[in-house]
Amino acid sequence: MSEPAKRTAPPSRRVFAILPAAGRGERFAPGAALPKQYHPLRGRALIEWSIERLLAEPRIETLVVVVAPGDPHWPALAARHAGPRLRTATGGASRQESVANGLASLEGLAAAEDPCLVHDAARPCLGAREIADLLAEIDRGAPGAVLAAPVVDTIKREHADGRIETVDRNGLWRALTPQVFRYGRLREALAAAAAAGVAVTDEAQAMERLGESARLVAGSPFNIKVTRPEDLQTAARILGTREADRMRIGQGFDVHTFGEGDHVVLGGVRIAHTRGVIAHSDGDVVIHALCDALLGALGQGDIGEHFPDSDPRYRGADSRTFLREVAARMRAAGYALINADVTVLAEAPRIARHRGTMAEHLAADLGVPRSAINVKATTTERLGFVGRGEGLAASATVLLSAGSGPRD
Ligand code: MG
Numbered sequence: 001m002s003e004p005a006k007r008t009a010p011p012s013r014r015v016f017a018i019l020p021a022a023g024r025g026e027r028f029a030p031g032a033a034l035p036k037q038y039h040p041l042r043g044r045a046l047i048e049w050s051i052e053r054l055l056a057e058p059r060i061e062t063l064v065v066v067v068a069p070g071d072p073h074w075p076a077l078a079a080r081h082a083g084p085r086l087r088t089a090t091g092g093a094s095r096q097e098s099v100a101n102g103l104a105s106l107e108g109l110a111a112a113e114d115p116c117l118v119h120d121a122a123r124p125c126l127g128a129r130e131i132a133d134l135l136a137e138i139d140r141g142a143p144g145a146v147l148a149a150p151v152v153d154t155i156k157r158e159h160a161d162g163r164i165e166t167v168d169r170n171g172l173w174r175a176l177t178p179q180v181f182r183y184g185r186l187r188e189a190l191a192a193a194a195a196a197g198v199a200v201t202d203e204a205q206a207m208e209r210l211g212e213s214a215r216l217v218a219g220s221p222f223n224i225k226v227t228r229p230e231d232l233q234t235a236a237r238i239l240g241t242r243e244a245d246r247m248r249i250g251q252g253f254d255v256h257t258f259g260e261g262d263h264v265v266l267g268g269v270r271i272a273h274t275r276g277v278i279a280h281s282d283g284d285v286v287i288h289a290l291c292d293a294l295l296g297a298l299g300q301g302d303i304g305e306h307f308p309d310s311d312p313r314y315r316g317a318d319s320r321t322f323l324r325e326v327a328a329r330m331r332a333a334g335y336a337l338i339n340a341d342v343t344v345l346a347e348a349p350r351i352a353r354h355r356g357t358m359a360e361h362l363a364a365d366l367g368v369p370r371s372a373i374n375v376k377a378t379t380t381e382r383l384g385f386v387g388r389g390e391g392l393a394a395s396a397t398v399l400l401s402a403g404s405g406p407r408d
Pocket of ligand 1: 288
C-alpha cells in the first residue's frame with residue numbers, strides 16, 4: 001500500500017551488504033547443537049529476519065550471507081530466500097575473517113567506491129529507516145557510517161583487585177549494526193588488521209586503525225542484539241508490535257433476492273433449490289461479501305466499482321473469477337490474508353453439508369491454507385426478508401497483514 005519514499009538525489013553507487021552468520025553464539029547456548037542464528041523467532045529462523053530486513057532495502061543489489069563451512073542448516077533457508085540478490089560465502093574462524101571472506105566473494109562485482117553494509121544476523125529488528133539513514137551519510141560523502149546508541153547508563157569499570165571506578169560516559173556510544181563503508185577501503189582495513197594480528201570487534205575499529213573515522217548515526221532503541229535466550233522474547237515482542245501495526249481488517253455484506261431458477265451458487269458450489277437468485281453474475285453472496293471484505297481491508301472501494309453489473313462481460317459470470325482477481329489485487333498491494341470468516345444467512349436451502357467444499361474453493365482462489373477460511377450458516381428464525389424466504393445474504397470478515405517486507 002505504501003509508496004517508496006521519494007529520494008531527493010538519485011543514488012550514484014551500487015550498494016552491497018554482508019551478513020556474517022558463521023558463528024555459533026556461544027554466549028547464547030553454550031554447546032548447543034543449533035547455532036543461535038537458526039533459533040525460531042515468530043515462525044522463522046532468527047537470521048531470516050535480518051535477511052528480509054536487508055533485502056527490503058531496494059538499493060541493496062547483492063546480499064552475501066556468510067555461513068560456516070558445511071553448515072547443515074543454511075541450504076533449506078537459502079532455498080526459501082533464493083533470488084538473484086542473495087549469495088552465500090563461506091566464513092572463517094572469526095567475525096572479522098567471515099566479513100573479509102564475504103567481501104572477497106564480491107570481487108569483480110563491487111567497485112572500490114561502492115558502499116557495503118555489514119550487519120549482524122542477531123539483530124532481527126533493524127528498521128528500514130536505519131538503513132536509509134546510514135546510506136544517506138554515504139551519499140553525503142562520508143567515508144563510513146556506524147549505527148550507534150548514546151550510552152545513557154552510568155558506566156563502571158571493575159579492576160582486577162575488585163576496586164570499581166566510574167567512567168565518564170560523556171561522548172560514549174554503543175556501536176550497533178549495520179555499519180557501512182566503501183568496499184575497497186573496508187577490504188584494505190580488514191586485511192591490514194589481519195596482517196597486524198589485531199582482532200577487531202567491528203568493522204569501524206579496522207577503519208579507525210587506518211585513521212578513517214566513520215560518522216555515528218543514531219540507531220533505534222528497538223535494534224537489539226539477541227545475545228541471551230531471553231533476548232529472543234524481547235525481539236518477538238518488538239516484531240509482533242510492528243506486525244500488528246501493519247494489519248488491516250475488512251467486512252463485507254451481500255444480499256440477493258430469490259427469483260426464477262432451480263439452484264443457487266454459494267462459495268462456488270452449485271446447490272439445488274426450488275428458486276434461483278436475481279443477479280447479473282451468478283449471484284454468489286458468499287464470494288461477493290468476501291470480495292467486499294477484502295477490498296474494504298485494502299481501502300479499494302467495493303465489488304461494484306471493480307466488476308460493475310452494467311458491464312456485459314460480467315453477465316452470468318462465475319464469481320470465483322472475481323475472487324481470484326481481488327486476491328491478485330491484495331498481493332499486488334503487499335498484503336496476505338491471515339483469515340476470513342463468512343456467515344451465510346438463509347432459511348433454505350440447507351447448506352451445512354456444502355460448507356467444507358465452499359471453504360476449499362475460497363482457499364484455493366485466495367491461495368491460502370484451508371485452515372484460514374471458515375464458512376458457517378444461520379437462519380434468521382423466520383424473521384426479516386431472509387426469514388420470509390425472499391432472498392439470502394452473507395457477511396464476511398477478513399484480517400490481512402502486510403507481507404514480510406518492513407514498512408516502518
Ligand atoms: Mg452480490
